[in-house]
Amino acid sequence: MPIINVQLCVRRGGSQGLAIPTLVESPIDPHELAPGQILLRVEKFGFSANNITYGVLGDDPYFRYYEFYPAPTTALTSPETHGIIPVWGFGTVIHSAHPTVKIGQRLYGYLAMSRYLILQLDPQTNQYHVNIALGDFPKDRRPYKQLNICENDPMYRPDREDETMLYRPLFWTAYWFEDYLNEHKYRGAKNILISSASSKTAFALAYNIGVRKNHSRGSLDVNVVGLTSALNAPFTRGLNLYDSVLTYDDIPTLGSTGSWIYVDVSSSPSLMTKIEHQLAPILTITLGSTTPNEQNAKNLWSNNHKAANHEGFFVPEWLAIRVKQLTIPQITSMQSTAWNGLMENCTSWVSMDRSSGGQEVLEAYKKTLEGRIGPDKGQIFTLWDSPTDFRSPSKL
Ligand SMILES: NC(=O)c1ccc[n+]([C@@H]2O[C@H](COP(=O)([O-])OP(=O)(O)OC[C@H]3O[C@@H](n4cnc5c(N)ncnc54)[C@H](OP(=O)(O)O)[C@@H]3O)[C@@H](O)[C@H]2O)c1
Incomplete structure (x- = not known):
């Protein structure tokens, strides 16, 4: 049975398009995944000026931010007319046609303003992350396409998911x-x-x-x-x-x-x-x-x-330069020291501000675009009305 996806789309064609957001519903049939695909339930994500910059550069031929997660084809939208702004957040695998990625795995990484995402993965995964197929993106965009497997991520802390969504892209x-x-x-x-x-x-x-x-x-x-x-x-x-x-x-x-x-x-x-x-x-x-x-x-x-x-x-x-100069254990150790230090120091910097459901997220998105969110706020969005909307995979 199809499930209904909800996505926040904006018009393509530069910064004016960002001022025309639209909530779009489209059906997904979870049983029609192609080999190597997974269906991810996007549960929550951070939002700040950084994401607005992704939208401003969405059509730029170097950055191509709107090509990571194309807008759906509906009566109102198409990948040619609309884009979806990328975000950093958490999701859970709820269907898998991939040989090693399991239902129930929780992932963190570069996602989109969406309730669900169908992702085409590379056949190879490793202990730490699954890889979304890079397609024709340059190799240096690989960090955008690696989704961390939370249970194996040394920096994952269940009590620090908000700070992770907010600070990981900006802090790094x-x-x-x-x-x-x-x-x-x-x-x-x-x-x-x-x-x-x-x-x-x-x-x-x-x-x-x-x-x-x-x-x-x-x-x-x-x-x-x-x-x-x-x-x-x-x-x-x-x-x-x-x-x-x-x-x-x-x-x-x-x-x-x-x-x-x-x-x-x-x-x-x-x-x-x-x-x-x-x-x-x-x-x-x-x-x-x-x-x-x-x-x-x-x-x-x-x-x-x-x-x-x-x-x-x-x-x-x-x-891309540093990975040639340093070993992976060196990078991991540098990052882990830095992240632990941040977690000790960052809690007083901003307070978290939550928006749930399409309408609330739409309003908070507009406020961010217009510069009406104070710097003392860290915004956490979910397109779900409440966490109780997350249904167990067996019910889908
Ligand atoms: N180069 C990279 O690889 C890279 C990676 C990540 C992020 N970035 C960039 O870093 C920048 C900061 O992102 P952030 O998420 O850290 O920002 P943020 O925490 O959301 O802070 C936004 C700040 O921007 C200023 N501002 C001025 N006009 C604004 C407007 N109309 N709307 C919103 N803010 C306005 C304000 O600062 P003041 O009052 O202090 O001016 C405001 O406090 C973004 O442009 C992002 O793309 C670059």
Whole structure:
């Protein structure tokens, strides 16, 4: 008997499309899985500006975020007209036509705003993760296609699922970006200026630089300055993760002595111009695009990569280099130490805010898009009305 999927779709064609979300129902027949496919019940996922950036870059030929989980073909939608924004969350396998993946296995990874997903897996799995078939995506996108098997994941903690959904993608960005800076000896800079300092990616970066400073016994001597909006300044200062926090209006007061790196999480061209004028010569490294404007996002990696004193950082690209330099046990040990440290320190940073069911998620999605969610909130979404909606596989 078919089951009804619920998905939140947006119109393709740039940032304007993000403002036209639609809840779409479509049938799935769980007994018609092709060989190697599984049916995953998506139970919950985190949501932040990061996911909005996935949508802004959904059609970009380099990032192709809308191609990971194409929109269904219904009276209202098709893969050509609509996209589904990817998210990081938990799900349970409820049907399997894969030789080794079992019903009931719980997985964590890069999913979509959906109640169910049919996933075509590679025949090979390992102890730690199942692999979604990569298709024609470049090999460096593999991290998006590995779903961790929770019961074998050394970092999985049942009492920390919310923090996992919220921080894993953002924390690892910050962690590997700091690793990138460290491997390049911070380019000799003495000052690191980070915009959108109230964002989780930005303050996780400040946290990771702080951890490195503490362990370096004085050999890393950088001053970390957070730059944020006046509204979000009290929250950002209260985190105590930056050496100082200034507002965007304070840029003229920044001293130009000492060498600077500008970590651009905002991707606002006018802000970048002001900073570069004030602190020249300065190296700008674009890390994010919290201003949901397609042109800004497109400038991120394409233009900035090419200009002098500008770089773009994309985790999969750096990881593809690091996996050749480090062994897997080394990476696992580095990540496990970092994750345990985060779990000890992060609980006071934000409080969790839950939205359940299509309508609540739709409203919370719109608020996120419009910048109406405070930085002190970590959003956890589920398209199910309540956890009691999860039916046991035998009843499907
Ligand atoms: N390069 C990579 O590989 C990579 C990987 C992961 C994430 N990222 C990027 O990091 C960025 C931050 O993501 P996040 O999830 O950490 O952000 P978040 O926690 O949701 O923080 C959002 C912050 O963005 C700023 N903002 C300005 N205008 C906004 C608007 N209209 N709507 C929402 N926020 C607005 C605000 O900070 P202020 O008031 O402080 O400006 C706000 O507090 C994203 O662009 C994401 O794509 C990059």
